[in-house]
Amino acid sequence: MAISDISGRKRYLKDGNVYLPHIAIIEKIVEETPGILTFHFNFKDPELKKTFTFESGQFGEYSVFGVGEATFCISSSPTRRDHYEFAVQKAGTVTNALHRLGAGAEIGFRGPFGNSFPLDFLKGKNLVFVAGGIGLAPLRSLIWNAIDNREKYGNIDIIYGARSPSDLCFKYDLDAWSKNSTVKLTTTVDRQAPGWTGNVGFVPNITEKTAPSPRNAVAIVCGPPVMIRFTFPVLAKLGFTPENMITTLEKRMKCGIGKCGRCNIGDIYVCRDGPVFSYAQIKDFISSEY
Numbered sequence: 001m002a003i004s005d006i007s008g009r010k011r012y013l014k015d016g017n018v019y020l021p022h023i024a025i026i027e028k029i030v031e032e033t034p035g036i037l038t039f040h041f042n043f044k045d046p047e048l049k050k051t052f053t054f055e056s057g058q059f060g061e062y063s064v065f066g067v068g069e070a071t072f073c074i075s076s077s078p079t080r081r082d083h084y085e086f087a088v089q090k091a092g093t094v095t096n097a098l099h100r101l102g103a104g105a106e107i108g109f110r111g112p113f114g115n116s117f118p119l120d121f122l123k124g125k126n127l128v129f130v131a132g133g134i135g136l137a138p139l140r141s142l143i144w145n146a147i148d149n150r151e152k153y154g155n156i157d158i159i160y161g162a163r164s165p166s167d168l169c170f171k172y173d174l175d176a177w178s179k180n181s182t183v184k185l186t187t188t189v190d191r192q193a194p195g196w197t198g199n200v201g202f203v204p205n206i207t208e209k210t211a212p213s214p215r216n217a218v219a220i221v222c223g224p225p226v227m228i229r230f231t232f233p234v235l236a237k238l239g240f241t242p243e244n245m246i247t248t249l250e251k252r253m254k255c256g257i258g259k260c261g262r263c264n265i266g267d268i269y270v271c272r273d274g275p276v277f278s279y280a281q282i283k284d285f286i287s288s289e290y
């Protein structure tokens with residue numbers, strides 16, 4: 001059943017209970033890097049399979065039965081609904097259990113939760129995506145969404161980096177975007193590596209060097225906290241205003257719906273008020289708390 005919460009966001013409740021997960025089937029697993037997998041899934045319930053929708057930027061609560069739950073953004077685009085995707089870096093009990101699953105396994109899904117990228121605000125603007133490592137996961141949902149609605153947006157610039165070439169995620173996307181004449185892709189790695197002929201340098205430095213224009217543009221940033229912290233001042237120096245810089249935050253979440261208090265930064269709850277924020281909303285505490 002789909003209902004809207006007080007903010008008007010659509011939620012799919014199992015038996016009317018926000019804590020009950022829907023059963024989802026893992027259809028395919030893609031190895032992004034040695035420690036990061038992308039899971040393709042769909043719902044067991046044929047009705048939900050047909051009707052489920054979400055917005056770019058929203059996240060789900062995924063459970064491995066008998067182990068626990070964890071939140072991950074939905075990394076596929078709502079414009080492509082033959083399956084849904086989320087990417088997982090091996091880091092703890094639930095992520096390790098997910099990494100042990102194979103195609104055909106059943107998992108639990110609650111959601112979609114959280115707000116989303118402000119599509120109305122982005123309409124007609126040039127989009128500058130800046131991402132590091134697995135931080136490309138939530139942005140690729142919006143990137144594909146924008147590519148699939150190409151006429152609604154201006155230029156699409158993507159600056160993406162990782163520690164090494166083998167740490168670059170979604171290489172099949174990078175390949176597709178590099179061949180798309182309406183997209184400008186810049187990739188970088190932190191250190192020179194054998195066979196790498198592209199940029200070498202940290203994402204904030206390469207952003208400064210690339211110098212995307214702030215004119216009628218919004219920058220959308222996601223990556224490790226340190227990358228986000230150093231990228232905002234670079235974008236500000238280039239002329240992006242705090243309102244025209246957007247990020248999506250990841251915090252250790254538990255309930256996903258504003259009940260447990262685990263995900264606060266300052267006085268905001270990432271799960272309930274975010275995970276998408278403008279820099280204007282978070283600039284006062286991002287350096288100390290994130």
Ligand code: FES
Binds near residue numbers: 252257263269270272
């Ligand atoms: S995860 Fe429980 S309040 Fe945000």
